[in-house]
Structures are given as structure tokens and as C-alpha cells.
Amino acid sequence: MGERGAGHPGHPGAQAALDEICNKISDLNKWREIFHFRGLEISTTTHQGRPGCGTDGGHGPGGAGGTPQPRCPPAVPRPPPASPRRGGQPLSLGMATGLRKVLFGDASRVFSRDWAQAHFRFREPHSDLAYALEADKGGTRAILMAVQGNIIKYLLFVRNTEYTHLERLCKISQKEQGEALAAALADSLWAAGEGREATVCLISAASHFVPTADYKADNFTERIQLFNFFEKAAAQKFIFDHINCFKSEGSKGLILFLYSLLFSRTLERVQKDLGGTTAHLLEFSCGTVICTQVGSVLKTPKFPxxxxxxxxxxxxxxxxxxxxxxxxxxxxxxxxxxxxxxxxxxxxxxxxxxxxxxxxxxxxxxxxxxxxxxxxxxxxxxxxxxxxxxxxxxxxxxxx
Structure with a gap:
């Protein structure tokens, strides 16, 4: 057979070469998966990191902890949750400027410290107040209590459980708290989108645009990615998969929800709701930001x-x-x-x-x-x- 036999699949030298090639391919696939998860994969249009919980060391979608990272991956790399638009839509400078003007009337304004620190945090599971969110004094309370109403609605009148009356609110676990919060947020976003669509905002690793002189950077808004949903159930599942991005300390979860609410409604409709192009949603008072559009409280709502x-x-x-x-x-x-x-x-x-x-x-x-x-x-x-x-x-x- 001579040297011609060296190329035959059964030849020992050929088998060793084939094994080496397979090992290299395996290594290549492993690193490609890791790089893709870490947000380092190069797109033909833009560099997009996987959405996360910010730079403050929040936990990932699976709840696993670790060393603080620019976003919140679990301990073991795995593909990101499925979404209608994988990677989401990066926030542009124009969108960020419009967002700031709707909120503050001026793109150079940023959120105060109490807003930046606010997130959705529950009382102890399996306790008398297991259903309850903590709400500090200040402008964030109105939004937190509005979400609290939706949490109560879900726990009392929507979910299936063997418990009755007040027990439905008290006998819930940490996981059930997350499920209730996801349902409450999705319900609000779906209502803002007039029952047709919802937008969920999460944070990516890198900024998507370069701020101008008229726009003050906050190292948060510039990293927002928007995920659009046309089914309420899909939006609710997506939020639950990323629930720690709304409830972990340092996540800026309340601002994320407010951004999601405004983009679900669309900035144009919000401006019309406010009554004109110069009106805005939030007011500064004694160094903090106060929410002025809570809505009319009906005396005979659908649920008590x-x-x-x-x-x-x-x-x-x-x-x-x-x-x-x-x-x-x-x-x-x-x-x-x-x-x-x-x-x-x-x-x-x-x-x-x-x-x-x-x-x-x-x-x-x-x-x-x-x-x-x-x-x-x-x-x-x-x-x-x-x-x-x-x-x-x-x-x-x-x-x-």
C-alpha cells in the first residue's frame, strides 16, 4: 500500500489526525458559546451584549450569584432566554433624548439618588406580609404602590391555589413572589400598550451611543435595550426569566419598569396623555423626583x-x-x-x-x-x- 495507504481512514496516522481536528472543533465551539454568552460575539450591524442587571453586581436570570459583572450571567454559561427579537433593539440617542424630555422636560436632567436605588423588594416569604413590597418615602412610592395593587390582584383573583382569602397573600414562597411581580409588571405594560403590545427594557454591557452636550449621560440609559412582545404571556415569561433585573439591589429596577411602561405606551402617546409637547411626567422637589401622573382612582373598580x-x-x-x-x-x-x-x-x-x-x-x-x-x-x-x-x-x- 505504501504512502498511499496513509490516507485511508483506517490508518493509525489518519485516525490521530482526525481526532486532533475533532478536538479543535470541539474547543472552538466551546469558546464560541462562551464568547456569545458573554456578549462578545460580533454582529454585522452592532456590538450587542446580552441584557443584564447593570454594573452593580446583580444576579442573573437563574438567580445564581458570583463576582460583580457588567451584567448578570449565571455561574454556568447557557443560551439567553428566547425572545421575539434576540438581542433586542438598542436605545438610540434620539430615543433617549425623547425619553428624558417626557420624563423631565429636559435631556440634561437625570434621576435622583432615591430613584437610582429603588427596586422591587418584598417582605419575608411565608409571612403575614409575604405579598407586600417595601416602599420608601419619596417619589417612587406612587409607582411601587400601583404595582402592589396589581400584585394583590394576581395573588387574590388570578392564580390558582388551594388557599382562600388572606392566606392567598401570606403563604407564598420567594419564587411565587417573583411570579407575582412578573405578572403585575406584564399586566401594567400590556395595559399601557392598549392590549396589543408590550416593551420590556433591560440593560446591556456597553453604551449604544455617544452623548451630546445637550444630553447628560447617567451610565444607565445609554445601555438600555428594548424587547418588544405581541403576546402578554410571552412578555410575562420574559420578565420572570429576568426578574432579578427588577428586584435585585443595585438593579435600578424601578427605573427599568418606568422606561418599559413609557415605551409600551409609546412616547408620542404619553406626550398626548400629558396634554402637550412641553408637559412632562416628573417634577423635582427638594432634591428628589416626584411622580405626578398616578391616574384617577375609581371608586368602583373591576376588582375591589x-x-x-x-x-x-x-x-x-x-x-x-x-x-x-x-x-x-x-x-x-x-x-x-x-x-x-x-x-x-x-x-x-x-x-x-x-x-x-x-x-x-x-x-x-x-x-x-x-x-x-x-x-x-x-x-x-x-x-x-x-x-x-x-x-x-x-x-x-x-x-x-
Whole structure:
């Protein structure tokens, strides 16, 4: 056979060469996968990193921790979650400028420290307030409490569970907290998109544009990528897969949600909602940023959940009985629950409301309205919906 036989597949030398080639191909595929996951793969149009949770050491979609990275990969490389547009759409300078003008009226304005630090954080799982978000004082409270209302709606009236009434809110795990938050955020974004589409904003590793003199960089907005969805369920799954990018410390999760909300609505529609091209959503006050567009609070919503402003502080009042507003017989004597978002509240306030007209209750109402006497502000808010109702706090100190 001579040298011609060396090329035959069965020859030892040929087998060794083939094994070496296979090993090299295997190594090449391994590094290509790692580079692709790390956001280093070169695109024909732009360099796009995989969306992450920012530069503050947040955890990745799978919840795995590690050394702080420019985004949040899990410990073991794996393909990113599927999405309608893999990689998303990078935010352009024009879009960022329009976003800033809708928010602040000026592209040179940036978020204050309390906004930059705000994210969605729950109380302890399997506790009396397992369903509850913490809401610090300041402009972020209005958005947090609006999302809180949607979380309560999901846990009480949407998801399937064996628990009833208040147990549906208390007996939830950390994973179920994430599921509830994903459902609440997706519900808000889908509503903003008028039931047709939703946009989710996440952070990539690198900036997508070079700021100009009129635009002040914040090392956050410049790295935003937009992911568009045309099915609510797909948006909800995507948010859940990236839930730590909204709830981890340092994630700027509240701003991410606000950006997602505005792009789901579209900046053009938001500007029209605000009443003109010069109007904007947020106002500066004493060094912080205050949200001024919470929306009208309807007295008879579809679900018995009310976003309230009690003494200028946003909070949530709700009932566990879905029939409360649809069956007049339920409105004789019923229970309401109240959460104000403050860390000092250690359990859900339980109120009993009696709308029966009795002479001693009428005297009580007249007495509390006399000079020097006043009812708790929450009771006064309840009576805007049920005039003359008697309210019992069941042992809880009233919130004035």
C-alpha cells in the first residue's frame, strides 16, 4: 500500500489526525458559546451584549450569584432566554433624548439618588406580609404602590391555589413572589400598550451611543435595550426569566419598569396623555423626583382594590371578596385590608365596615366631625365610597 495507504481512514496516522481536528472543533465551539454568552460575539450591524442587571453586581436570570459583572450571567454559561427579537433593539440617542424630555422636560436632567436605588423588594416569604413590597418615602412610592395593587390582584383573583382569602397573600414562597411581580409588571405594560403590545427594557454591557452636550449621560440609559412582545404571556415569561433585573439591589429596577411602561405606551402617546409637547411626567422637589401622573382612582373598580392617597402618602386598600362591588348584599358588613408600604407596618391592617344605618353610629359620625374631633384619614376615604359607614380597626391603632 505504501504512502498511499496513509490516507485511508483506517490508518493509525489518519485516525490521530482526525481526532486532533475533532478536538479543535470541539474547543472552538466551546469558546464560541462562551464568547456569545458573554456578549462578545460580533454582529454585522452592532456590538450587542446580552441584557443584564447593570454594573452593580446583580444576579442573573437563574438567580445564581458570583463576582460583580457588567451584567448578570449565571455561574454556568447557557443560551439567553428566547425572545421575539434576540438581542433586542438598542436605545438610540434620539430615543433617549425623547425619553428624558417626557420624563423631565429636559435631556440634561437625570434621576435622583432615591430613584437610582429603588427596586422591587418584598417582605419575608411565608409571612403575614409575604405579598407586600417595601416602599420608601419619596417619589417612587406612587409607582411601587400601583404595582402592589396589581400584585394583590394576581395573588387574590388570578392564580390558582388551594388557599382562600388572606392566606392567598401570606403563604407564598420567594419564587411565587417573583411570579407575582412578573405578572403585575406584564399586566401594567400590556395595559399601557392598549392590549396589543408590550416593551420590556433591560440593560446591556456597553453604551449604544455617544452623548451630546445637550444630553447628560447617567451610565444607565445609554445601555438600555428594548424587547418588544405581541403576546402578554410571552412578555410575562420574559420578565420572570429576568426578574432579578427588577428586584435585585443595585438593579435600578424601578427605573427599568418606568422606561418599559413609557415605551409600551409609546412616547408620542404619553406626550398626548400629558396634554402637550412641553408637559412632562416628573417634577423635582427638594432634591428628589416626584411622580405626578398616578391616574384617577375609581371608586368602583373591576376588582375591589383601591390605590389611595392618604395624607399625601400612597397606599393600597383591598378586599379579598371579589363580589363586594357586584353584589349589594355583600356591602352590609364586610372586611377591608390596608397596606401602606412602610417598614413600620408589621401586619396587614384589618378593618370591618358596617354600612347599616343605626342611630348610635349616626351620633358617632356627628361627634367625630365636630370641632376638635376628627376621624382617621383612612376612615374618611372609605366613607367617600360608603357614606356614613362605621369602621372598626379590630385592635389595630388607626392610621391618621
Amino acid at each position: 382594590i383601591w390605590l389611595c392617597s392618604i395624607n399625601g402618602m400612597h397606599s393600597v386598600l383591598f378586599s379579598t371578596n371579589r363580589l363586594l362591588l357586584s353584589d349589594w348584599k355583600m356591602e352590609h358588613v364586610f372586611h377591608l385590608y390596608f397596606y401602606n408600604g412602610q417598614r413600620g407596618q408589621t401586619r396587614t391592617a384589618h378593618l370591618t365596615v358596617d354600612t347599616h344605618s343605626h342611630h348610635w353610629e349616626e351620633g358617632r359620625c356627628a361627634d367625630t366631625s365636630s370641632p376638635g374631633k376628627r376621624s382617621p384619614s383612612l376612615e374618611m376615604a372609605i366613607r367617600t365610597r360608603w357614606p356614613g359607614a362605621a369602621v372598626s380597626w379590630n385592635g389595630t391603632d388607626p392610621f391618621f
